[in-house]
Amino acid sequence: xxxxxxxxxxxxxxxxxxxxxxxxxxxxxxxxxxxxxxxxxxxxxxxxxxxxxxxxxxxxxxxxxxxxxxxxxxxxxxxxxxxxxxxxxxxxxxxxxxxxxxxxxxxxxxxxxxxxxxxxxxxxxxxxxxxxxxxxxxxxxxxxxxxxxxxxxxxxxxxx
Amino acid sequence: xxxxxxxxxxxxxxxxxxxxxxxxxxxxxxxxxxxxxxxxxxxxxxxxxxxxxxxxxxxxxxxxxxxxxxxxxxxxxxxxxxxxxxxxxxxxxxxxxxxxxxxxxxxxxxxxxxxxxxxxxxxxxxxxxxxxxxxxxxxxxxxxxxxxxxxxxxxxxxxx
Numbered sequence: 001x002x003x004x005x006x007x008x009x010x011x012x013x014x015x016x017x018x019x020x021x022x023x024x025x026x027x028x029x030x031x032x033x034x035x036x037x038x039x040x041x042x043x044x045x046x047x048x049x050x051x052x053x054x055x056x057x058x059x060x061x062x063x064x065x066x067x068x069x070x071x072x073x074x075x076x077x078x079x080x081x082x083x084x085x086x087x088x089x090x091x092x093x094x095x096x097x098x099x100x101x102x103x104x105x106x107x108x109x110x111x112x113x114x115x116x117x118x119x120x121x122x123x124x125x126x127x128x129x130x131x132x133x134x135x136x137x138x139x140x141x142x143x144x145x146x147x148x149x150x151x152x153x154x155x156x157x158x159x160x
Numbered sequence: 161x162x163x164x165x166x167x168x169x170x171x172x173x174x175x176x177x178x179x180x181x182x183x184x185x186x187x188x189x190x191x192x193x194x195x196x197x198x199x200x201x202x203x204x205x206x207x208x209x210x211x212x213x214x215x216x217x218x219x220x221x222x223x224x225x226x227x228x229x230x231x232x233x234x235x236x237x238x239x240x241x242x243x244x245x246x247x248x249x250x251x252x253x254x255x256x257x258x259x260x261x262x263x264x265x266x267x268x269x270x271x272x273x274x275x276x277x278x279x280x281x282x283x284x285x286x287x288x289x290x291x292x293x294x295x296x297x298x299x300x301x302x303x304x305x306x307x308x309x310x311x312x313x314x315x316x317x318x319x320x
Binding site: 010012016038040043115 | 161162165166168169170172173174175176194195196197198199200201202203204205206207208209230263273274275276281282284286287288289291293296297298299300301304307308309310311312319320
């Protein structure tokens with residue numbers, strides 16, 4: 001397999017950008033992620049792949065829950081704030097206000113237009129990211145007029 | 161959980177559109193899919209969720225391989241041709257010429273700009289689609305000037 005062809009072909013997969021959040025007891029974490037897809041209507045499953053060495057991964061493994069906050073097309077700056085280690089101060093995480101998700105307690109970033117909460121059902125640990133299969137157990141819409149961000153449109157990519 | 165909020169929030173996930181192809185011996189099948197993401201850089205894993213009742217699903221279960229063909233932004237019509245049962249005639253599938261993938265023999269649709277071939281490593285059967293985790297073992301680029309199709313831009317969606 002030609003490494004450059006592999007890189008280019010895998011980068012042709014289309015992604016959004018999301019702030020994944022996690023909670024275990026009093027500890028919270030958040031991370032910008034794009035490797036996410038729905039995986040079943042009934043039950044409503046999603047799959048995300050999370051880097052094994054980050055705090056969100058550790059909390060998801062411990063608690064079995066996470067939340068996904070969808071970035072709108074003009075919210076790349078908010079996404080970028082979650083490409084670094086999480087800092088919680090009061091009711092803000094990485095500078096953005098959150099409230100606890102009703103089903104999981106995971107942070108829901110109040111500026112972001114769509115969110116859903118998930119409970120892990122299956123885990124596949126094979127690569128440098130762990131695949132979490134999870135059932136959607138809560139969801140909300142703060143502003144359905146907002147179009148989600150398309151990662152390719154930002155000039156950034158994560159994949160290949 | 162409010163069903164309408166769940167639907168709207170899950171539809172805020174951003175997708176491309178792909179022709180997934182499968183082969184078991186002499187039997188071939190193809191299906192339009194959008195539930196696909198990369199899941200690891202090393203090894204280069206992807207995850208796709210495939211409806212349990214279709215022919216591609218049956219062939220992937222039998223052979224453990226599949227290929228992904230990425231639709232370009234002006235190729236929705238080609239994608240739609242794969243929303244029905246597969247018909248193979250000579251070197252065409254659903255009317256589009258293919259060649260066998262070098263690593264798996266799965267059909268590569270020659271009009272589509274990017275492709276990759278995969279071998280299944282893990283399977284999660286929990287919902288109305290099966291989650292296949294698979295290693296990318298082959299890849300090619302036919303036209304790197306083509307921007308991939310974004311499903312939301314077509315007015316179609318599959319999710320929620």
